[in-house]
Every structure is written in structure tokens, then in C-alpha cells.
Amino acid sequence: MATIELRQVEKLFGDFQAVKPVDLTIKDGEFVVLLGPSGCGKTTTLRMISGLEAVTRGEILLDGRNVTWRHPSDRDIAFVFQFFALYPHMTVRENIAFPLQAEGQSKELIAGRLNEVVDLLQIRRLLNARPSSLSGGDQQRVALARALVRRPAAFLMDEPLGALDAEFRETMRAEIKRLHIAQNATTVYVTHDQIEAMAMGDRIIVMSNAEVQQVGTPAEVYYEPANLFVARFIGSPGMNLVPGKYQEGVVHLAGGNEYPVPERWRRSLTADLSGEDVIVGFRPEAAVADSEAGLTAELYADELHGAHTILHLSLNGRASESIIHIRAGRGARHPIGETVRFDLKPEMVRFFDPHTELALQLEGNNG
Amino acid sequence: MASFAETGPRTPVTEGIRVDKVHPRARLLRNIRAILVVVVALIGLVPVFAMGLTAFKSRADVVSVPPQLIFEPTLEGFVFLLTERSQMSASALATAQANEEELSLFERIALENGQRINGPSDFVTRLRNSLIIAGGSTILSVVLGVFAAYAFSRFDIPGKDDLMFFILSTRMLPAVVVAVPLFLMFRQIGLHDTHLGMIILYTVFNLSLTVWLLKGFIDEIPREYEEAALVDGYTRMQAFFKIVLPQAATGIAATTVFSLIFAWNEYAFALMMTSNNARTAPPAIATMLGRGGIEWSAIAAGTLAFLIPVVIVIFALRQHLLRGVTFGAIRK
Numbered sequence: 035m036a037t038i039e040l041r042q043v044e045k046l047f048g049d050f051q052a053v054k055p056v057d058l059t060i061k062d063g064e065f066v067v068l069l070g071p072s073g074c075g076k077t078t079t080l081r082m083i084s085g086l087e088a089v090t091r092g093e094i095l096l097d098g099r100n101v102t103w104r105h106p107s108d109r110d111i112a113f114v115f116q117f118f119a120l121y122p123h124m125t126v127r128e129n130i131a132f133p134l135q136a137e138g139q140s141k142e143l144i145a146g147r148l149n150e151v152v153d154l155l156q157i158r159r160l161l162n163a164r165p166s167s168l169s170g171g172d173q174q175r176v177a178l179a180r181a182l183v184r185r186p187a188a189f190l191m192d193e194p195l196g197a198l199d200a201e202f203r204e205t206m207r208a209e210i211k212r213l214h215i216a217q218n219a220t221t222v223y224v225t226h227d228q229i230e231a232m233a234m235g236d237r238i239i240v241m242s243n244a245e246v247q248q249v250g251t252p253a254e255v256y257y258e259p260a261n262l263f264v265a266r267f268i269g270s271p272g273m274n275l276v277p278g279k280y281q282e283g284v285v286h287l288a289g290g291n292e293y294p295v296p297e298r299w300r301r302s303l304t305a306d307l308s309g310e311d312v313i314v315g316f317r318p319e320a321a322v323a324d325s326e327a328g329l330t331a332e333l334y335a336d337e338l339h340g341a342h343t344i345l346h347l348s349l350n351g352r353a354s355e356s357i358i359h360i361r362a363g364r365g366a367r368h369p370i371g372e373t374v375r376f377d378l379k380p381e382m383v384r385f386f387d388p389h390t391e392l393a394l395q396l397e398g399n400n401g
Numbered sequence: 402m403a404s405f406a407e408t409g410p411r412t413p414v415t416e417g418i419r420v421d422k423v424h425p426r427a428r429l430l431r432n433i434r435a436i437l438v439v440v441v442a443l444i445g446l447v448p449v450f451a452m453g454l455t456a457f458k459s460r461a462d463v464v465s466v467p468p469q470l471i472f473e474p475t476l477e478g479f480v481f482l483l484t485e486r487s488q489m490s491a492s493a494l495a496t497a498q499a500n501e502e503e504l505s506l507f508e509r510i511a512l513e514n515g516q517r518i519n520g521p522s523d524f525v526t527r528l529r530n531s532l533i534i535a536g537g538s539t540i541l542s543v544v545l546g547v548f549a550a551y552a553f554s555r556f557d558i559p560g561k562d563d564l565m566f567f568i569l570s571t572r573m574l575p576a577v578v579v580a581v582p583l584f585l586m587f588r589q590i591g592l593h594d595t596h597l598g599m600i601i602l603y604t605v606f607n608l609s610l611t612v613w614l615l616k617g618f619i620d621e622i623p624r625e626y627e628e629a630a631l632v633d634g635y636t637r638m639q640a641f642f643k644i645v646l647p648q649a650a651t652g653i654a655a656t657t658v659f660s661l662i663f664a665w666n667e668y669a670f671a672l673m674m675t676s677n678n679a680r681t682a683p684p685a686i687a688t689m690l691g692r693g694g695i696e697w698s699a700i701a702a703g704t705l706a707f708l709i710p711v712v713i714v715i716f717a718l719r720q721h722l723l724r725g726v727t728f729g730a731i732r733k
Contacts, residue, residue: 086628106631113632119625123647136634180633190632 036097036110036187036220037062038083043092045078052078054244055092060188063218065211067235069225071267075244076224077192083222084113084190096187107136112181114191118173120165126176127161133184151179154213171202178213188220195230207233228268232256240264256317259384262391265315273317274358276349277388279310287314289350291329296380302394303385313386315393318344320382321360327377331358333368340364347374449708455701463697477514478698480507482524482706486516493517524703527685532710533596534681535664538603543657545604546611547619547649551641553612554619555627565613572609576669584673594678602674603664610663611656618652619645654721658714665711682707 038060045053053075060066068076081087083094085106094102101109112133120129130151134144152158155175165173174194181189194210195203211234214221225231231238232252240247240255240263248260259265265273278285278293280303285293293314295303303312323345331347334357343366349356360376368374385394410423421427455463457474480486484507489497497504497512504512511518552558553565583602584593592598622645630640646653672684686703689696715722 084632086631105636106628107634107636109632111632113629115625115629117623117625119623119629121626121629121644132630133633136639180629184633 037095038188038220038222039095039098040079040083041093041095043079043082043094044090045075045082045087046090051244053082056246058239058246058249060220060222063220065214065221065223065234065236067223067225067231067238068241069228069231069235069238069267070241070247072226074241076226076239076241079241080190080192080222080224083188084111085109086113110187112184112186112189114174114177114181114189114194116193116196118165118177118197120173120176120180122165124165125161126157126163126165126168129165129176130179130183133180137184147183147185151182154182154216155179155209169202170198171206174198174202174206175209178210182213182217186219188222191221191223193225194223195227196225203230210234229270232268240267242267257382258393259315260393262313262315262386265384265386265393269317271318271344271359273315273384274321274360275386276314276356276358278312278314280307280312281310285312285314287329287349288356289331289348291331291349293329293378295385296383298396299383299385299394302396306394307387308389311388313388315384315386316378316382318359318361320379321358321376322379323360323362323366323374323376325375327375329377330373330375333370333372333374335370336366336368338364345374347376452701452704455698456705458698458701460698475510476506477510478696478702480510480518481696481699482702483507483522484511485519485522486511486514487519489515489517524682524685524689524706527680527682528706530596530675530679531665531682531707534599534603534679535661537596537600538607538664539657539661541600542604542607542611542660543615543653546608546615546656546660547646547653549608549612550615550619551645553616555624565616568609568612570609571605580670580673583670587674594675594680596679599671599674599679599681602670603667606667607660607663611660614656614659615649615652618649618656622648651721654718658718658722661714662711 038058040056040058042055042057043053044055045051056079068079070076078087082089085101085104085108089102092102093100096109096111120126121132124132127148130148131144134147139147152161155178157172157175157179160168160172160176165176168176174197177194191210195206198206207230210223214234223231223234235252237249238252238255239249242263248255248264250258250260255264255268259268259273262275265275276287278287280286280295283295283300285295287293331349333345334348335346337344337346342364343362345360345362345366345368347358347360349358386392387394405424410425414423422431451468454470454472456478457476458469458472459475459477462469462472494512494515497517501509501512508518549568553561558564587593587598587602592601626644626648627637627640630644631637635643666683667681668683668687671681672687675681675684682703686700686707689700689703
């Protein structure tokens with residue numbers, strides 16, 4: 035298999051910067067997810083790796099080999115498209131055999147490999163069908179088979195589940211994950227669905243506005259977002275971000291709330307903030323409703339999500355501002371408008387500088 | 402009588418249709434509409450039908466008033482069309498009549514008019530010229546058109562829009578305007594009255610049509626298919642032949658028919674740019690009028706013969722045409 039290395043890779047469409055210079059190393063056998071909202075440059079990045087899009091500047095290395103200006107067919111990669119791109123005038127069998135025919139392989143080898151992938155994906159019954167007669171999930175299985183059959187050095191997948199029904203999506207997500215474990219092939223996977231990214235990736239590369247925002251494991255991007263964008267984008271609902279003013283160990287929040295900053299964060303806040311302004315960030319599950327707790331907010335709405343309830347709280351009693359979401363047990367029942375008291379788990383609270391939009395780092399971590 | 406709204410239709414509805422369209426009155430209207438369409442189609446076919454009949458009529462039947470629907474069919478028209486004949490003298494006529502069994506079908510028909518067949522008429526050559534020129538120019542313009550259309554559809558060509566408009570603009574001048582300068586140029590370089598000259602001329606005129614039509618069809622084929630082929634290990638040329646062409650088959654068929662019909666029917670240029678060697682059927686049929694009285698049955702026979710090749714092609718490509726003529730209307 036292969037490593038993929040991007041060195042200062044950049045893409046301009048005319049004057050429009052689609053991808054700002056990015057450095058990236060994808061390790062052998064790694065499953066990397068490029069995550070971001072539409073138009074953030076993630077698909078363009080993937081297409082540059084495949085050679086379907088030429089880079090403006092920078093270099094792309096596959097297994098140490100500089101392939102920046104190599105023809106797509108010369109890179110030994112497979113691409114899975116969002117809309118499958120199965121050749122409509124060929125049967126499933128012909129579709130899967132097509133990449134091997136390009137290499138001029140013998141009939142025996144083609145038949146052998148075909149059998150292998152067909153069994154792996156359990157699509158033998160589809161072999162003589164035309165792609166248009168298949169369900170979305172089956173079409174995607176055939177597309178995966180076509181990608182697998184050549185045993186390429188790396189797989190590139192461009193929102194492969196985006197065109198599927200919700201029901202199929204979960205099934206296929208598991209299938210792709212299992213395939214990756216079985217094949218252990220380097221995979222770059224593009225999606226705008228953060229749940230998919232969290233579920234599948236060994237590492238997630240969060241992109242926005244043509245720039246890489248953060249690279250990290252799913253746990254890292256979830257618990258340690260590098261900036262406000264990642265904090266908002268990851269999670270459903272995203273991280274609560276409450277603006278306040280920091281004064282001597284206490285953050286003053288809306289509605290007269292005062293949040294005492296945990297001891298270990300105080301040095302960072304004092305040293306790194308450019309002024310008094312600070313944004314307190316915490317995940318919905320970091321809040322604990324407790325009648326003795328120090329923070330108060332008014333219940334604005336609640337949603338039962340089956341296993342738990344999401345409470346929408348307003349810190350200052352006004353509907354459109356300062357809404358935070360906290361997670362409570364499914365038994366939690368409060369009338370609308372009631373005051374709810376809650377506390378935050380100190381290890382799950384993060385702080386952001388509203389001017390740089392970056393997360394503050396713990397001083398202790400650095401030395 | 403209970404109203405339809407309460408009882409519903411007598412037989413279960415087994416088609417995709419709006420509720421009110423199942424009402425008996427709506428069904429009646431639908432049938433009337435269908436009948437009207439058939440009637441209009443039939444009215445449109447009347448001249449063709451009349452032409453078909455005329456081709457098999459004798460001289461007397463052709464001019465009889467009112468026109469006869471039932472008559473004794475004869476191949477006279479075809480004999481007049483396809484052969485050169487001369488009037489026989491009285492003695493020759495007598496000999497010929499005595500040996501009638503030895504004569505071929507065509508000769509016997511000519512004999513009834515007291516004529517001898519001297520050889521094939523040049524209409525056969527005209528028809529062959531038409532086939533060569535229309536066929537050649539159609540193939541050439543579709544082949545060139547499909548490559549050009551692909552390039553226009555997929556590549557960033559500088560001045561793409563201007564070029565496309567330029568190609569279209571070659572169709573904007575009426576033939577009469579360019580006919581005289583073209584005639585002079587063709588005569589100068591020796592293309593006048595040659596098959597090659599006519600093929601080039603029709604190809605150029607058809608290119609605007611084929612490029613524009615085919616570009617529309619190729620635009621509809623998602624790029625992903627080619628991109629998939631590219632990463633699957635094929636060159637762009639291979640991807641074009643293996644992936645794009647098969648999917649453009651419908652468009653190519655429709656374009657072929659349009660282009661063939663133009664080249665086949667073309668009259669003005671053929672009249673000016675050809676005289677004998679490369680003269681095509683349309684001007685030949687028209688000039689038949691002037692030869693010793695109007696041979697209506699021969700003209701009808703000529704038109705019928707002229708119609709057949711196009712009908713065959715359209716029939717052969719009919720499956721593609723239905724989707725082809727509605728191009729752009731249906732999203733896959």
C-alpha cells in the first residue's frame with residue numbers, strides 16, 4: 035500500500051483560491067477523512083491527489099514518488115464517486131472488469147480477481163444486471179468492487195454515501211469500514227457529514243474556507259477543537275460557545291451568571307487573552323443539571339432524542355440570544371420557562387479567544 | 402344514476418393517472434383527442450399517399466378526373482423513369498410484338514407504348530450520386546462533429562462561445578447568397594460538378610448542426626464517467642471511445658438523421674454546383690418536367706424511389722430517435 039504526501043499543495047480557479055497551501059502526510063493503511071462544509075475545498079483536494087485536477091503549486095508524492103504531473107491512470111489509485119459513475123452501457127461484470135482490462139490482464143486473472151471482490155462484497159447475484167436497475171446501495175457496492183479489483187495503492191472516495199438513502203447509509207458505512215479493516219488500504223474519504231467522519235476516520239482533517247482548520251483523531255477534534263469553526267462544526271448540536279468577560283478567575287456570562295474558571299486554566303487565560311473577552315466552550319454532555327449548581331438559565335425548549343433529552347436553555351431569558359444546549363437524562367421534565375440550574379464538568383470546558391478565534395492551550399501542557 | 406364521485410370507476414384503475422382524468426367524460430375527451438391526432442397525421446400523409454398511387458398509374462389514369470383510387474397498377478412510371486427509350490418503326494413494332502415472350506417485363510411495358518428500351522436512364526446515376534454525396538457528407542460531418550462537440554463540451558477552449566457562435570453563423574446565410582461565389586471558387590479549383598466537391602460543401606453546411614446538436618448530447622453525459630475511466634487506467638482517447646461514444650449513441654443517431662435529411666433533400670446548391678457528373682436526384686427530378694410533356698407517373702416514381710433510403714435509415718434508427726428528438730427534456 036502507500037503513503038500520500040502533500041507539500042504546499044494549492045489550487046486557484048482564476049482568482050478564486052479553492053485550496054490554500056496545505057501540507058499533509060497520510061500514513062500507509064490509514065483511513066483519513068476530509069471533512070468540511072460544501073465549497074471548502076475538500077473535494078478539490080481529493081481530485082488533486084487523483085490527478086483529475088491539476089495543482090496550481092506544490093507537490094504530491096505517492097509512496098515517495100512524485101506524481102504531481104502524472105496522468106491519473108499512472109498513479110495507481112482508485113476513485114469512488116458520489117454518484118457511482120458506473121458505466122451505464124456495461125453490465126456489472128463488465129464494469130468491474132474494466133480497470134483490469136486497461137492493464138491488459140489475462141482472462142484467467144480477471145476472472146479470479148472478479149470472483150474475489152464479488153464474494154467480498156456479496157454482489158454475485160448482480161453480475162449480469164445493468165447498473166441502472168440496481169438500488170443505490172448495490173450501485174455503491176459495485177463501484178467499490180470496481181475500485182477494489184485492481185488492488186490500487188490508495189482509495190479516494192468522494193462522498194460515496196451522499197447519494198444513498200439514510201437507511202442504506204448506515205449499512206454501507208459499516209461495510210466500508212470493514213472493507214478498510216480487511217484490506218488495510220490507504221483511504222482518503224471526503225464527506226460533509228461530521229457523524230460519518232467521526233464514525234469512520236482514523237484521522238479527520240477539518241477544512242473550511244479552503245484551509246485546513248485542524249488535523250486530529252475523532253476524539254481530538256471533538257474534545258479539543260483547535261478553533262471556533264471546528265467547535266461549531268463537529269457535534270450535533272455543536273459545542274456551546276458562550277461569550278463572557280474574564281476577571282480574576284471568574285468569567286461573567288449573560289444573565290448575571292458567574293463561572294469560576296478551573297484552577298489549571300487560570301494561567302492560560304491570564305497570559306493568552308488579549309483583553310477581557312473570552313468564549314467559554316462546552317459540549318452538551320459536559321453540563322450537568324443539578325438543583326444545587328451555580329449556573330442558571332431559563333428553559334426555552336426541550337427535545338426528546340430517545341435515549342436522552344436535549345434542553346435548550348436561554349441564559350438571559352431572551353429567546354434569540356444566548357441559547358445553549360445541554361444534555362439531560364430522558365426522564366428530565368421541566369415546564370417551559372422554568373429556571374434550570376446546572377454545572378459544567380471542569381475537564382470538559384474549553385476557552386477561546388474571540389479575536390483570534392483560536393482555542394487557548396493549557397500552559398501546563400507546554401512545559 | 403349515482404354520480405362518479407360516489408361510485409368510482411367501474412373497473413379498477415391500473416395506470417398512473419390523476420383522479421379526475423378517470424371520469425368517463427374525461428376518458429371520452431381523451432379518445433377524441435387521440436382520434437384527432439390520427440386524423441391530422443393521416444391528412445399529412447395524403448400527398449405522400451397520392452404520390453405513391455400516382456407512381457403506379459398509367460398515363461390515362463394519372464390525368465383522369467376525379468382521381469381514381471382503384472385502378473389497374475402498372476410499372477409504366479418506373480419504366481419511364483429508369484430507361485431511355487425510342488419510338489419504334491411500324492415494322493420493328495410488328496417483329497417485337499411477335500416475339501413478346503422473349504422480352505423482359507420492362508421491355509414489354511415499353512412496347513405497349515410502341516417504344517424500344519435503349520438503355521438505363523441517368524436517373525439511376527442521379528440516385529447513386531445522391532447516395533454517395535449525402536452518405537459521405539453525413540458520415541464526415543457526424544465524425545468531425547462528434548470530435549468537435551466533445552472538445553467544446555469538455556475542454557477550456559479560448560474563445561469557446563465565439564467559436565460556437567461562428568460555427569452556428571455558417572448556417573445563417575441563405576444558400577442563394579453564397580452560391581455564386583462558391584460556384585466560382587469551385588470552378589477555379591476543379592471541384593465543380595465533382596462528388597468530392599459536393600461532399601465537402603454539404604459537410605461544411607451540416608457541421609454547424611452536428612456540432613451544436615452533439616454538444617448538447619455530450620454535455621448531458623456526466624464527466625464522472627470519463628474521470629472514472631481515467632483513474633481506472635485509460636487514456637482520454639480510450640475513455641472517449643469506450644465510455645463517451647456508446648453513451649452518445651442516441652445523440653449520434655438523431656444527428657445522423659437530421660444531417661442526412663438535409664444533404665439528401667438539398668436542392669439549390671445541387672442545381673448550381675453540379676451539371677452532369679455529380680448531379681443529385683432532387684434537381685434531376687425537377688428537370689424531368691421539361692422533357693417532352695409532363696410524365697407525372699415517372700416523377701411520382703422518382704420521388705418514391707427518392708424517399709425510400711431516408712425511410713430505411715429512420716426506421717433503422719427509430720429506437721434512438723424517440724429519445725433523441727426530446728434531447729434535454731429528460732433528465733436521467
